[in-house]
Amino acid sequence: DAKTTQPPSMDCAEGRAANLPCNHSTISGNEYVYWYRQIHSQGPQYIIHGLKNNETNEMASLIITEDRKSSTLILPHATLRDTAVYYCIVIPRFGNEKLTFGTGTRLTIIP
């Protein structure tokens, strides 16, 4: 599986867009980019995933660069409830669906 690199922590003002970067320079053509988040003392929550096109759902948008070596998760209007650790994970399109969590980015939303 491709390794990902994320900043250890970020702050964002409440109501602003939170942009969380992820580098996955060794990603291969059949690997998806997944984003999960974990609020303190809870199980992780699926946010969004993509292969090469940008994706949007009710929670967030995912922007993947054309070379697929990096991506950005965008929370358009961050709220205090978005404070969590965000994990960017790359997994094969076909396979055993095994997730390897890195250290993630601890996002703190500032009132």
Add this chain to the structure above:
Amino acid sequence: GAVVSQHPSWVICKSGTSVKIECRSLDFQATTMFWYRQFPKQSLMLMATSNEGSKATYEQGVEKDKFLINHASLTLSTLTVTSAHPEDSSFYICSAATGGIYEQYFGPGTRLTVT
């Protein structure tokens, strides 16, 4: 939809005893369930993968005789920590995946404290 529950949410047990944690997919059938462990201020570490009706596959370094996993149905998997020791104290999280869909749905976690 896609709700996964765990029971209990927290448990305290004495050293040497066994503890069983249940993981249920409430509104879907899970062909595969995963068990993770998370120590304070650390990331989730996959312990094992279980497919309904077959033996679990354990990650390297995880003792299969200590962490017994049973996946008897498409909606239930159990993790039994046998002869628990204080170093087994951790946050145990399960997840469930459906065939053809790659999103894993996670349970809320079980905090185990061994005294």
